[in-house]
Amino acid sequence: MERADVIVIGGGIIGVCVAYFLAERGINAILLERDEICSGASYGNAGLVVPSHSVPLSTPGVIEKGLKWLLNPESPLYIRFRLDFELMSWLWRFWRFCTEEHVKHSLSILVPMQQESLRLFEQFAASGLEFGLQRKGTMTVFNTQKTFEEGVQEAELLREYGIESQVLFGEKVREKEPLLKESVVGGIYFPGDAHLDPAQFVLALAKEVEQKGVEVLTQTEVIELQVRENIVESVVTTRGQFKADTIVLAAGAWSSNLVRNLGIKIPIQPAKGYSITFYEPNLCPSIPLMLSEVRVAVTPLNGRLRFGGTLELAGLDLSINQRRVEAIRRGATQYLPQIEAKREEVWRGLRPCTPDSLPIIGRPRKFDNLVIASGHGILGVSLGPVTGKLVAQLVCGEPLDFDIQPLSPDRFQ
Numbered sequence: 001m002e003r004a005d006v007i008v009i010g011g012g013i014i015g016v017c018v019a020y021f022l023a024e025r026g027i028n029a030i031l032l033e034r035d036e037i038c039s040g041a042s043y044g045n046a047g048l049v050v051p052s053h054s055v056p057l058s059t060p061g062v063i064e065k066g067l068k069w070l071l072n073p074e075s076p077l078y079i080r081f082r083l084d085f086e087l088m089s090w091l092w093r094f095w096r097f098c099t100e101e102h103v104k105h106s107l108s109i110l111v112p113m114q115q116e117s118l119r120l121f122e123q124f125a126a127s128g129l130e131f132g133l134q135r136k137g138t139m140t141v142f143n144t145q146k147t148f149e150e151g152v153q154e155a156e157l158l159r160e161y162g163i164e165s166q167v168l169f170g171e172k173v174r175e176k177e178p179l180l181k182e183s184v185v186g187g188i189y190f191p192g193d194a195h196l197d198p199a200q201f202v203l204a205l206a207k208e209v210e211q212k213g214v215e216v217l218t219q220t221e222v223i224e225l226q227v228r229e230n231i232v233e234s235v236v237t238t239r240g241q242f243k244a245d246t247i248v249l250a251a252g253a254w255s256s257n258l259v260r261n262l263g264i265k266i267p268i269q270p271a272k273g274y275s276i277t278f279y280e281p282n283l284c285p286s287i288p289l290m291l292s293e294v295r296v297a298v299t300p301l302n303g304r305l306r307f308g309g310t311l312e313l314a315g316l317d318l319s320i321n322q323r324r325v326e327a328i329r330r331g332a333t334q335y336l337p338q339i340e341a342k343r344e345e346v347w348r349g350l351r352p353c354t355p356d357s358l359p360i361i362g363r364p365r366k367f368d369n370l371v372i373a374s375g376h377g378i379l380g381v382s383l384g385p386v387t388g389k390l391v392a393q394l395v396c397g398e399p400l401d402f403d404i405q406p407l408s409p410d411r412f413q
Ligand SMILES: Cc1cc2nc3c(=O)[nH]c(=O)nc-3n(C[C@H](O)[C@H](O)[C@H](O)COP(=O)(O)OP(=O)(O)OC[C@H]3O[C@@H](n4cnc5c(N)ncnc54)[C@H](O)[C@@H]3O)c2cc1C
Pocket: 009, 010, 011, 012, 013, 014, 015, 032, 033, 034, 035, 036, 037, 038, 039, 040, 041, 042, 043, 044, 045, 046, 047, 048, 049, 220, 221, 222, 223, 250, 251, 252, 253, 254, 258, 271, 272, 273, 274, 275, 297, 308, 309, 348, 349, 350, 351, 352, 374, 375, 376, 377, 378, 379, 380, 381, 382, 383
């Protein structure tokens, strides 16, 4: 049986960032990944680091909008209703969080955390790690006056939390991004946002982690956590058993399954999203765009262009619904000309979503040596480095950069 100070479960952006900050502190760690590094949600996502998108999914009014969308099979939101107690209870909790109060609570937590992540990404880039970090901002663009006005209101709220923005009417929006169609009525430019190549970041950081002495074991699936009283005693995997002083669970959308038999309930629903990446596109916007009404993110990625979108609550199902992929493509052409490319790649991933849109970071009360770092939903890239640093601080008993009480795994009990 192998032993380490810390075992990290999951080789996505969260697990790899945790391993990095542990290794930086001289901790002897093993990272266990059932597939390859960056084979989950961290691979083909939009790569946006967006303090401007700190408003939670659970907002007042989202239910009415969502109900309308549910009737349309090509809408940005889809729920596969089934007799599943965990889904029903998640939806119930989500509905309870759709309040102004919760929006403000989330903003006060997520904006500073994303800003700290951005600072850490800049440090990684300055240290020579290559992952295409660009600080060009992002622009949310609107095809209807009504959603534009709603966007302007949200930008005003964000300003109270330190997020700068510029509202661009009519032609001004095309001066900023000339590829946008005449139908686009306005845009809001957020200069503080950034973008990067998420897979390049995770893979480069994983190499760095190995060089710092972490044992990275791929094709090693965790089957079970074995416990004795309030301690996780060992981690049973397809490649033997492991023991450690601390276990960090960072298995994204699969995290809840691994702690269910420990009596820990973390309400994480997998929310499937798709992306289409165009290689050597004939046209490419110069900055990332959020196409507001169709909820599609457009990210230029050094010779490639990625369109990402849809949120499908259909369980741990990785099948590709071609109709939804086509809806992303068609949605994009309402704002931009048709893009031609040499080659394209269709991808899907499962976002680990909590009902309050806040991540889960901390130790569950029941176990002294277990730390959960999951549930990052639509913001796992943005929150990756800050999560890694917080978990390392927690494990090492250092003062924490942020109060993680509101992110506690026990907040749902
Ligand atoms: C279309 C789309 C667009 C997105 N765009 C953005 C964006 O622009 N900005 C942003 O911040 N976020 C974005 N996200 C969200 C982001 O991708 C996720 O929040 C983030 O990748 C979650 O990281 P993770 O490490 O928790 O999970 P994952 O990357 O899914 O990693 C979990 C890992 O755990 C492994 N694992 C699971 N079970 C086991 C087991 N039993 N044993 C061992 N290993 C196991 C998996 O194989 C996987 O590699 C987007 C998501 C999607 C789908």
